Amino acid sequence: MERREIRESGVDAVYWRPVRDALAELVTELSPEDIEQLLDTPPDPSLGDVAFPTFRLAKERRRPPAEIARTIAEALSARGFSARADGGYVNVALPRTAAVRDILRETAAPDFARFSWGAGKRVVIDMSSPNIAKPFGVGHLRSTVIGQAIRNLLLRARYEVLRVNHIGDWGTQFGKLMAAYAMWGIPEGASDKIRAYLELYVRFHEEAERRPELEDEGRRWFKRLEDGDPQARKLWRMFVDESLKEFMRIYDRLGVSFEYILGESFYNDQIPGVLEEVRAKGLLEESEGAFVVRLGDDLPPALLLKSDGTTLYLTRDLATALYRKNVLGGDLLLYVVGREQSLHFEQLRGVLRRMGYPWADAIVHVPFGLLRFGGKKLSTRRGRVIFLEEVLDEAKARALQILEEKSPHLADKEGVAEAIGVGAVIFNDLRQSRLHDIDFDMEEALSFEGETGPYVQYTYARAKSLFRRAGAACEEALADVLPDVRAIAGDRGWELLKLVAAYPRAVRKGIELYEPSAVARHILDVAKAFNRYYQEERILVEDPEERRAKLALVARVARVLADGLDVLGLKVLEEI
Secondary structure (H helix, E strand, O other), rough: OOOOOOOOOHHHHHHHHHHHHHHHOOOOOOHHHHHHHHHHHHOOHHOEEEEEOOOHHHHOOOHHHHHHHHHHHHHHHHHOEEEEEEEEEEEEEHHHHHHHHHHHHHOOOOOOOOOOOOOOHHHHHHHOEEEEEOOOOOHHHHHHHHHHHHEEEHHHOOOOOEEEEEOOOHHHHHHHHHHHHHHHOOOOOOOOHHHHHHHHHHOOOHHHHHOHHHHHHHHHHHHHHOOOOOOHHHHHHHHHHHHHHHHHHHHHHHHHOOOOOOOOOHHHHHHHHHHHHHOOOEEEEEEOOOEEEEOOOOOOOOEOOOOOOOHHHHHHHHHHHHHHHHOOOOEEEEEEEHHHHHHHHHHHHHHHHOOOHHHHHEEEEEOOOOOOOOEEEEEEEOOEOOEHHHHHHHHHHHHHHHHHHOOOOOOHHHHHHHHHHHHHHHHHHHHOOOOOOEEEEHHHHHHOOOOOOHHHHHHHHHHHHHHHHHHOOHHHHHHHHOOOOHHHHHHHHHHHHHHHHHHHHHHHHHHHHHHEEEEEEHHHHHHHHHHHHHHHHOOOOOOOHHHHHHHHHHHHHHHHHHHHHHHOOOOOOOHH
16 A cells, blocks of 8 residues: 555644654655654653654664764754653653643544545455355454454545455365265254254265265366256355355354455356456466466466366456456455465466556455464364354353343343453454464453453443543533643643554554554553553542543543444443
């Protein structure tokens, strides 16, 4: 995604702006945007409020960072700033009262943590994409919730976003399932047909280890499906319809929907034309009976047709990419798919480049690591699959048990437990870098203490409870332009305000890196800081001006927590 020439929003830019502008005059080698990208908050508040690292500048000037830092600090001090050099950093303490006013004004603005660089651009996100005839396992959770969070982030930069669920409804695995169904069937009156299909699929692979000829039978069934055989098509349609019913139930619980649900089969009619185009451009070569496109020395040849004439994932993804570009009008095509598919997307881009499409680089693979339970990767073939619905049910049940103990008189405990339980599962994923492998621990994920979704949801509810107790409206406190900010300009209030003010920076980072954890980590920091403030400061004091100032701060904390939870796909709970 392209960089912007100027930063359009973000209160960090506002209360850092005097420092940035002064540095821009002193450091001519860097643009104002470059400088602002380098600005950060010192790890120790006693060092100041804004830190400028000189290491990049040291390379430009070929001088020691510490020497450059001293020179810049002296120049800033001469301009009236409270600046000091600490190693290779210039640390600046801001005039607090003015900075507090700036933050209060900007955090009340309608466009707080909103950007506009995506206006007029369309992004197509490939996300979730479970396989037909298999239960919705936790293995598809990551693509679903990461994709949804990225969509929510992109909306904050005014992109138009189309979510596409590329259902896995085609391929040789369906031939295997059809062969298994034809040989063994499922129990008459089976209440859970999807599980019965999974058991057939697992049984097929177990039997195939002893009888390798079953693999050939599976391939024959899939060829029948591709050729339009009525019996094969009837079985396939049955598998698809039953599966979609289950998927919709899960998506409803996760709060996820799609602009398009287009299975791999949707592109079948387009594949012959794509293959003909590749052939007409002289790119398709025969190799041991199969047909490939050679991609040079850096990548292995891209296999598009097997020797038996069947297509592959790559063949179908070529047709898919062309459809998303030419029909859906995607300026950017994101694929939220596991990192093990990195080679696949390199080959996809490589084939499109060889076909003469300059937009091939608009295809962006957004990889993620594994989700493990008990340290094991999940595998459907071996039957080691954990059903997401069971995980969500258990999370809800445990959340309900906690609420019965902590909040026995809470209204709609069932609904709140669902929001907490599902939110805990989602947040456990998104608080960690998407590239990391994740070991899921239910007890840890549901804790109301620590780095969890329930902790952030509870903190928001705690903040809102102050307004109910005060008989005040959060919206009015958010819009309040305070005549006196001294009550929140002390060290505790200032540290919390700086975190609130830095929220747009986290949103921007999440957008630019397709990294929802940037927002998750930030709202965790805000929640922790607010809970410290709540414990150490009396907020609902008698003095009306002090109470007014503190509620204005709490309103901004609530705004950031609510927006962050919304980005991540968690429900915002007014009361827990």
